[in-house]
Amino acid sequence: MVKIERISLEKEGLIKFFSPNEARILELLWKKKKMTSPEIQQQCDDLSLACVAGTLDRLIKSGFVNRTIDETGQRMRYIYTPEGNRQKVGNKICEKIIDCLVDTFGTSTIDTINKNRNRGKLK
Amino acid sequence: MNGIECFIFCIQKTGLLYPLIGLIALTFIFLFMFYKMRNNESLLASQFSMTFIISFNLLSMNCDMFNWVWIYLGIILIGTILMSIVRIYLDLKLDKDFFRLPPHLSEIEHHWKVDIRILDTQRIKAFTYKNKIYLSVGLLERLEKDEIKSVVAHEVYHLHHSPNKFLSSLLAITSMTFLRFNDQHRADRYAVKKSGFENLVNAFRKLQIKDAEKRIKKLSSIVID
Numbered sequence: 001m002v003k004i005e006r007i008s009l010e011k012e013g014l015i016k017f018f019s020p021n022e023a024r025i026l027e028l029l030w031k032k033k034k035m036t037s038p039e040i041q042q043q044c045d046d047l048s049l050a051c052v053a054g055t056l057d058r059l060i061k062s063g064f065v066n067r068t069i070d071e072t073g074q075r076m077r078y079i080y081t082p083e084g085n086r087q088k089v090g091n092k093i094c095e096k097i098i099d100c101l102v103d104t105f106g107t108s109t110i111d112t113i114n115k116n117r118n119r120g121k122l123k
Numbered sequence: 124m125n126g127i128e129c130f131i132f133c134i135q136k137t138g139l140l141y142p143l144i145g146l147i148a149l150t151f152i153f154l155f156m157f158y159k160m161r162n163n164e165s166l167l168a169s170q171f172s173m174t175f176i177i178s179f180n181l182l183s184m185n186c187d188m189f190n191w192v193w194i195y196l197g198i199i200l201i202g203t204i205l206m207s208i209v210r211i212y213l214d215l216k217l218d219k220d221f222f223r224l225p226p227h228l229s230e231i232e233h234h235w236k237v238d239i240r241i242l243d244t245q246r247i248k249a250f251t252y253k254n255k256i257y258l259s260v261g262l263l264e265r266l267e268k269d270e271i272k273s274v275v276a277h278e279v280y281h282l283h284h285s286p287n288k289f290l291s292s293l294l295a296i297t298s299m300t301f302l303r304f305n306d307q308h309r310a311d312r313y314a315v316k317k318s319g320f321e322n323l324v325n326a327f328r329k330l331q332i333k334d335a336e337k338r339i340k341k342l343s344s345i346v347i348d
Contacts, residue, residue, distance in 0.1 A: 037245055037264060049331045053245040053261050060245075067245075069260065071225045076263045078245060 007097070017093050021047060021055045022064075026089070029065060029082040036070075036077055056080065064089060217242075217252060222260070231272055235279050247330050249274050251282045262330065270326040273318035280313035281306075311342055 008016055014023035021044070028043055029035060041052050056078075059065040067078045084092075101109040222241040224232050232239045238255045241263065242248055248259035256278045263271060285306055314323045320342065327335040 037261070049247065049265075053247060056245045069222070074227055074268070076225045076228075076241070076260055078260055078264065 019055070021051060022059055025052070025055055025059065026064060026082065029080060030086055033081065035080050037080065038077075040080065213252065217255075217257065221257070225263075228263070228268065228271060231268075231275050235275060237275075237279060237282065239275065247332075249278055251278050251285075254282065256282065265329045266326055269318065269322045270329065273314045273322040274326050276317040277310045277314040277323070279317075280310035284309070284313075307338070308341060311338055312345060315342055315345075 006017075014026065017023075018026065024044060025040060028040060032039075037052065037056060040056070041047075041049065044052055047055075056065065056067075060067055064083050065080055066083050067080050070077050070079050083089075098109065098113075217240070220243050222243065224239045224241060240255055240257050242257055242259040244259045245261040246259055247262050247265070248257065249262055250257050256275060258271070258274065258278075262274065266274065311323065323342070324339050326332075327339060332338070
């Protein structure tokens with residue numbers, strides 16, 4: 001889960017940083033804001049119950065998704081909400097990557113970012 | 124001097140002959156009693172014969188093969204240590220991070236007079252550990268009350284009739300059969316008897332249990348009979 005060693009720059013979109021199932025569920029949660037697991041399962045009906053459950057547990061553990069327990073009805077159930085929007089997750093990942101680059105290459109990382117900003121690649 | 128005489132001579136010198144005979148006899152009696160009480164003849168026969176073979180090997184080997192005793196004891200020791208580590212980890216993990224059963228399901232707990240704990244995970248889990256039944260939120264989310272009752276009935280069977288997992292694993296390792304006690308079918312039958320065929324079948328299908336259809340087929344033949 002956004003482990004530096006698992007980042008695959010050659011992939012497209014969110015799956016650079018997440019597994020395809022994690023990215024799919026995150027996109028769903030960003031869109032709907034609040035979902036139960038049967039609702040998520042319904043939207044990902046090509047995935048098994050165990051697969052969706054495992055992915056949700058991993059997203060919770062890594063802090064990208066929150067859940068609360070709802071016992072109001074005749075059933076105990078989780079309500080899932082995303083921890084921040086797409087931009088917030090983006091910031092979190094950027095910070096992690098920049099920290100890693102600074103750890104390895106020191107100030108030259110910051111120089112490169114500044115150079116790119118001056119060239120107009122970064123705003 | 125043949126192998127056995129040589130071995131006995133070696134052991135007599137170390138004073139281990141009578142303790143070793145006693146240990147083997149006790150192992151036999153213990154294995155026999157343990158599985159006989161639980162009416163599990165196949166595993167009993169398997170472990171009984173493997174223990175006999177190992178004991179026979181130990182008793183008939185040559186003096187220079189005395190290391191076999193240490194290898195055997197080493198396997199028991201390593202197995203015990205590994206399983207103890209797993210058990211300590213489970214104790215620590217399961218004693219925190221659990222919920223009580225929600226009020227609308229508390230009658231199940233009262234009916235069976237068992238302590239049911241709810242694990243904070245979306246994964247589908249149902250198991251017994253140290254006289255308690257553990258179910259996951261993921262499981263409760265999926266099932267209706269009657270289906271939850273059938274899952275609990277299945278686990279209650281394990282609680283009261285299945286051998287202690289630690290002990291049965293240890294026995295499997297020490298007798299080198301590497302067989303694990305498996306009484307899922309008996310637990311399924313018990314659940315059907317206590318809460319109905321339909322409820323258990325629905326639970327299996329909703330939870331997408333591995334081998335569900337195989338287990339249902341096996342149960343169907345009994346129900347039809």
